[in-house]
Amino acid sequence: MAELSLTGIAKSFEDTRVLEGISFDVHDAEFVSILGPSGSGKSTIFNLIGGLYQPDEGDIKLDGESIAGKRGSISYMPQSPSLFPWRTLLDNVMLGSEIVGQQDREASLQMIEKAGLGGYENAYPHQLSGGMKQRAAFIRSLLSPQPLICLDEPFSALDEFTRLEMQKWLLSLWSEYKRSVLFVTHNIEEALFLSDRVMVLSDRPARVKKEFKIPFERPRDESLLLTEEFLEWKKAIYNELRMIT
Amino acid sequence: MRNIVQKGWRPLLVIILLFVIWEVATRVFEIPAWLIPSPSQVVDEGISGWSVYEHHLYSTILLTLIGFIIGTSFGILVAICLHLIPTVRNMFYPLIIFSQNIPIIVLAPLLVIWFGFGMLPKLIVITLVCFFPIAVSTLDGLRQTSTELMHYMKMAGASNGQIFWKLEWPHALPSLFSGLKISATYSVMGAVISEWLGAKEGIGVYMTLASSSFRTDRVFVSIFVIMALSLTFFLLITALEKWFIRWKSKGVENSG
Ligand SMILES: Nc1ncnc2c1ncn2[C@@H]1O[C@H](COP(=O)(O)OP(=O)(O)OP(=O)(O)O)[C@@H](O)[C@H]1O
Ligand SMILES: [Mg+2]
Numbered sequence: 424m425a426e427l428s429l430t431g432i433a434k435s436f437e438d439t440r441v442l443e444g445i446s447f448d449v450h451d452a453e454f455v456s457i458l459g460p461s462g463s464g465k466s467t468i469f470n471l472i473g474g475l476y477q478p479d480e481g482d483i484k485l486d487g488e489s490i491a492g493k494r495g496s497i498s499y500m501p502q503s504p505s506l507f508p509w510r511t512l513l514d515n516v517m518l519g520s521e522i523v524g525q526q527d528r529e530a531s532l533q534m535i536e537k538a539g540l541g542g543y544e545n546a547y548p549h550q551l552s553g554g555m556k557q558r559a560a561f562i563r564s565l566l567s568p569q570p571l572i573c574l575d576e577p578f579s580a581l582d583e584f585t586r587l588e589m590q591k592w593l594l595s596l597w598s599e600y601k602r603s604v605l606f607v608t609h610n611i612e613e614a615l616f617l618s619d620r621v622m623v624l625s626d627r628p629a630r631v632k633k634e635f636k637i638p639f640e641r642p643r644d645e646s647l648l649l650t651e652e653f654l655e656w657k658k659a660i661y662n663e664l665r666m667i668t
Numbered sequence: 669m670r671n672i673v674q675k676g677w678r679p680l681l682v683i684i685l686l687f688v689i690w691e692v693a694t695r696v697f698e699i700p701a702w703l704i705p706s707p708s709q710v711v712d713e714g715i716s717g718w719s720v721y722e723h724h725l726y727s728t729i730l731l732t733l734i735g736f737i738i739g740t741s742f743g744i745l746v747a748i749c750l751h752l753i754p755t756v757r758n759m760f761y762p763l764i765i766f767s768q769n770i771p772i773i774v775l776a777p778l779l780v781i782w783f784g785f786g787m788l789p790k791l792i793v794i795t796l797v798c799f800f801p802i803a804v805s806t807l808d809g810l811r812q813t814s815t816e817l818m819h820y821m822k823m824a825g826a827s828n829g830q831i832f833w834k835l836e837w838p839h840a841l842p843s844l845f846s847g848l849k850i851s852a853t854y855s856v857m858g859a860v861i862s863e864w865l866g867a868k869e870g871i872g873v874y875m876t877l878a879s880s881s882f883r884t885d886r887v888f889v890s891i892f893v894i895m896a897l898s899l900t901f902f903l904l905i906t907a908l909e910k911w912f913i914r915w916k917s918k919g920v921e922n923s924g
Contacts, residue, residue: 473823495825505820509838509915518834522826547915567824 424486425570425603426451427472431481433628434467441467443628445481449571452601456614458664459624465607466502469573472605473499485571495523498567498602502575504556506548512559513544519567527566534562537592539585553580558589565596573605578613587645590617598642611660615653616643623663633663705885713885714892721886724874725893728859731787731870732897735794735862736855740848742795743802750803751810752832761807768800772861780865790862797858801850809843810836842916845909852901860894871897 432445441464449455459465471478474494483491490496498519506515513531520526535544538558548556557580564572577593578586594617597604608614614621618637625632637656639647647653687707693699694706701709746764750757772793779789813836821831863872871890878886 470823474825475819475822494822497823499820499823501816501820501823503816505814505816507817507835507838509841509913519824522821522824522830522834549915 424451425449426484426486427571427603427605428484429468429472429481430484432468432471432478432483433480434464434471434476434478440628442471442478442630444630447622447631447634449603449605452603454597454604454606454617454619456606456608456618456621457624458608458611458614458621458660459629460626460664461609463624463626464629465624466575469499469575469605469607472571472573473497496569496571498564498569498572500560500564500572500574500577502579502607504548504553504560506551506556506559508548511545511547512540512551515548515559516563516566519563523568525568531562531566534566535559538562539588554582554585557581561589571603571605573607575607576609577606579609586613591644593617594641594643611657611664612648615639615656615660616648621660623660635660702882702884705888709885710888710892714889717886717889721871721874721889721893724869724871725897727867727869728856728863728871729897731790731862732794732855732859732901735791735859736798736852736901738791739795739798739855739858740802740851743799743847743851744806744844746799747803747806747810750807751836757807764800764803767796770796772797772858776861776865785866789865790859790867793862793865794855794858797854798851801854802844802847805847805850806840806844809840812843813839842909842913845905845913849902849905849909852905853898856894856898856901 427449429448430446432442433440434442445468447455457465457468470476472483472490474490474492474496477492482489485496507518510518512535513528516535517526517528517531520531532544535541538561540555540558540562543551543555548559551559557577561574561577564574564577578589581589590613593604606614606617615637621635621637622631623633623635624630635656639653691707694704705713746760750760750764775796776789776793779792783789783792817835817839818831821835826834859870860872860875863870864876867873871893875887875890878884878890
């Protein structure tokens with residue numbers, strides 16, 4: 424179970440208002456994406472949910488309980504891979520679960536294999552490419568046991584092909600385990616392909632400018648990307664984003 | 669390994685050249701041995717006099733090791749305390765820097781007055797000498813944690829203990845080791861100086877005896893023994909460092 428709800432969240436850094444009146448929900452087992460211009464405050468929203476700092480106004484609830492300023496209630500993948508240079512890939516991937524105190528070596532090894540990193544279990548981060556590091560950080564968040572996963576641009580460093588593979592993998596995992604996902608991206612297509620709902624943020628101070636409910640049937644596969652309907656949706660969201668900047 | 673051989677031959681050549689010049693100079697100018705002995709005389713004494721200074725050497729090694737272990741443990745412990753309690757750090761950091769400015773040579777006789785000729789004043793001297801480099805470098809290593817990794821740890825809900833042991837401590841290790849290397853060489857010097865204060869045995873004693881009886885060759889032997897000791901100590905720490913920080917060394921070489 425993971426029901427996230429943000430109500431009237433506002434946050435300023437020094438004198439600049441970054442977020443204002445952000446309200447949205449992520450329902451149990453739902454996949455929600457956040458789209459917004461660079462610097463609009465997407466990562467800041469994640470930091471607030473993760474409890475890194477308190478919101479100036481508003482409240483954040485997970486399953487009815489306030490988690491504002493409370494750490495450790497989400498599985499998290501930061502925008503930069505943030506792997507620990509002295510840990511091997513396997514130890515890095517297990518870190519999230521290690522902190523909570525529930526490691527599963529077998530499951531970790533399987534995940535590494537599935538992410539196409541098999542054979543690199545004992546490699547150190549400096550021996551991995553940018554895309555491989557990103558995949559490792561992605562698995563680390565999947566292996567953390569919290570029911571809400573927050574992914575901050577998880578696939579931005581991957582080539583088109585690997586990215587599609589990882590997206591499909593994420594979808595299959597998600598439909599299998601039914602965790603709630605909050606997903607930040609710059610890529611409209613990615614948001615459309617993955618999400619139940621897409622939220623578009625306005626420029627500073629960020630508000631939820633518009634919310635799109637994506638009606639595509641699940642399970643989805645890549646043939647969806649080329650349909651007329653998909654392109655229509657893409658256009659609609661593109662226009663929404665263009666009006667911001 | 670091959671790298672060391674490739675890079676190492678040039679400095680080695682210079683050292684050999686210096687020895688050759690020294691040898692030739694002492695012969696050509698007929699410098700008396702009590703003034704400056706030739707390298708070959710020093711080597712002779714070093715080999716034939718082994719039984720004379722053997723026990724001195726062991727005593728110094730023991731003193732150095734005990735002092736080094738106490739001094740560095742103390743330094744690391746203080747660094748950790750200062751790091752974990754910021755108010756204490758602000759209060760005591762200037763004091764640590766002062767500790768480096770204490771003139772050991774002046775302090776040493778005082779320590780003898782206070783604590784006698786036993787082990788204690790010697791260990792205090794070595795501890796003082798080791799303390800500063802290790803404390804400062806450990807403290808710096810602990811403070812300069814990557815903000816990105818810290819961000820991740822906090823978001824993942826890590827406790828302060830987890831942040832320390834999983835992030836700050838391993839992050840400080842490379843810095844701690846560079847402090848250890850400096851402390852290791854200092855501790856040999858500290859041991860010899862403390863033996864000058866008055867001791868029954870030790871390279872410092874051997875050296876004092878040698879110079880007061882104009883056995884200059886023996887003074888040179890002790891100089892070289894001290895250098896060899898420092899170097900061995902340094903190399904040992906470097907080997908330990910290679911083992912503890914194996915995640916780093918390779919990467920730097922490859923990407924460089
Ligand atoms: N700790 C902080 N202190 C001061 N300002 C901050 C801090 N964190 C973020 N900001 C500011 O808040 C704004 C939003 O930053 P944020 O990282 O949330 O943007 P973003 O939407 O994630 O951007 P991007 O898509 O480029 O990652 C930026 O203008 C940034 O300068
Ligand atoms: Mg961001």
